[in-house]
Amino acid sequence: MIQNLISMNGYGIFVWSSFAITFFVCGVVYYKTYKTLKKYESEFAKEINELSREQKTSVIENSKIASQVISSYSKTI
Amino acid sequence: MFKFFSLSNTFIWIEKLTKFISSIFFILLIVALSFALILSPPDYLQGDSVRIMYVHVPAAWIGLASFSTIALLSLANFIFKIKNIKLITKSIAPIGLMFTCLAIVTGAIWGQPTWGTWWAWDARITSMLVLSLFYIGFILANKLIAQEDKADRVSSLIAIFGFINVPIIKYSVDWWNTLHQPASIKLTGTSTIHSSMLMPLFLMFFVLLLYCALIFLMKYKTEIIRIKKKNLKRL
Numbered sequence: 021m022i023q024n025l026i027s028m029n030g031y032g033i034f035v036w037s038s039f040a041i042t043f044f045v046c047g048v049v050y051y052k053t054y055k056t057l058k059k060y061e062s063e064f065a066k067e068i069n070e071l072s073r074e075q076k077t078s079v080i081e082n083s084k085i086a087s088q089v090i091s092s093y094s095k096t097i
Numbered sequence: 098m099f100k101f102f103s104l105s106n107t108f109i110w111i112e113k114l115t116k117f118i119s120s121i122f123f124i125l126l127i128v129a130l131s132f133a134l135i136l137s138p139p140d141y142l143q144g145d146s147v148r149i150m151y152v153h154v155p156a157a158w159i160g161l162a163s164f165s166t167i168a169l170l171s172l173a174n175f176i177f178k179i180k181n182i183k184l185i186t187k188s189i190a191p192i193g194l195m196f197t198c199l200a201i202v203t204g205a206i207w208g209q210p211t212w213g214t215w216w217a218w219d220a221r222i223t224s225m226l227v228l229s230l231f232y233i234g235f236i237l238a239n240k241l242i243a244q245e246d247k248a249d250r251v252s253s254l255i256a257i258f259g260f261i262n263v264p265i266i267k268y269s270v271d272w273w274n275t276l277h278q279p280a281s282i283k284l285t286g287t288s289t290i291h292s293s294m295l296m297p298l299f300l301m302f303f304v305l306l307l308y309c310a311l312i313f314l315m316k317y318k319t320e321i322i323r324i325k326k327k328n329l330k331r332l
Contacts, residue, residue: 025135028145034210035148038203039134042152046308049195053315060322067329084105085325088112 065093104181104321111314118311122304129304132297140294147294149207155302157200157225159309161263163193164228167235168260171253183249184324186256187239188316192309194232201225212276220269221277224262231259 028035068079068086080087133151140147167186174182204222205215216222234255242248270279281290288295 028148029139031144031146031148031210034146034206035134038149038152038206039130041202041206042156042199045195045199049191049312050308053312053319057315057319057322060319060326064322064326064329067326071329079329083325085108085321088108089322 061089061093064089104324107181108318108321111318115311115314115318118307118314122307122311125300125304125307129297129300133301137297138291138293143211146207146210149203150294151297151301153200153203153207154298155305156196156203158302159305160193160197160200160225160228161266163189163196163309164232164256164259165263167193168256168263171256174249175253175257184317184320186235186252188313188320190232190236190239191316192312194229194236196305196309197225197229197232201229208276217276219275219277220273221266221275224266224269227262228259228266231255231262235259 026032026036064086068076068090071079080090129151133148137148137151139145167189170182170186173179174186201222204225208217209215235252238252238255239248242251267280269275270277282288282295282298290298
């Protein structure tokens, strides 16, 4: 049965390579997108942390996004 | 109503939606792959090579649907000038390009056992290649043109002009004599594909759509952070 699943009556190389290419590309794109998002989040959080205390408080109070990013960044480190 | 669509609110529901999709994605992927690779029957003519359809067809559908969405949103952007629209189109374009290329590559792999060739300058295949060029043009216009307004205008024009290619792709198999088979699944009329193959096909399509949603949400979130980062001093 496993032999049949792999060979697929001689079409295995075509079928498996199609699925492998699709999922490999999807995996790489997912990884790159995730990495870019995390890079931007950490850069944004670092820039907020570099602000003076008053500026930082005002940014976090005025922006839900900034407060979300800061909280998720502090969870990851 | 407009407050609901503000960047802050969007950012919060992106988080929730991402978590929800991630929680169901792998289960659905395993079910879809089991049907596509094991449980669905082989075709009476093409044998097991028909299983390539379960990645090729959804990839082509997503490539076409993404470009249609980009074109319609670009048209809306021309009329209403909503900043959010630009963020959405910029986030969709790489996903659409990836799936268009996957449709071309998996189509070539499917072509070898069924037609005896990897590539033919057939109307359907060539028009899909043209679609990928429009995607590349759209992405490059946004990346290479420094002035944001000009980049918006050029990329929108590429998308709107490129939309002409979408019905050409759809009807190419009817208008010209092509190696590519005519559509088996019809929106109006009876589909010529058996339900034992149709169900896994829709399941794979749904799983790949969920994947697209995940990538789109991450890209959209990145774009929002990029804007906030640029405007940090004004916050």
